Amino acid sequence: MASHFTAFADGRFEGEGLELRCALGKGGVKPAEAKREGDGASPIGAWPVRRVFYRPDKGPPPETGLPAIGLKPEDGWSDDPSEPSYNRLVPLPCRGSHERLWREDGLYDLVVELGYNDDPVVAGMGSAIFLHVARAGYVPTEGCIALAEPDLRAVLRLLGSGSVIEIRA
Structure with a gap:
């Protein structure tokens, strides 16, 4: 079930017959080779989807062809x-700077890991490029792609092994 979706810098998210609204990084979009940790930019390129994480206290695993991890x-x-x-996914507490995945704001109730800077990992080139739930008003992200939760669930149903999410200027 390989599918292809594209997130555009103007806030469109399209693919597989869907036309949705999205939020991208507050630092805009930039070529992947120019991406740096903490710049708030979404990296231009086509990124394979890896797996989806979900909050099991908020419901059952999502319908998807991806590995789903509570x-x-x-x-x-x-x-x-x-x-x-x-x-990388780490257990907390941990040394060094990190992001907590179990959030109270609901943004990571569903979160898809994108294969950006992971094979191999290059220190400082950016981490945690996710597809996750959007804030009200589609407030820009820290570099991720964000969709309304119902839209994210619709996309998840179409994602599987070999699926790709592209970010374009």
């Missing part, structure tokens, strides 16, 4: 370029 309160993501676990 989050735990101690799950985090390393965004510290000096750590060997950079751009």
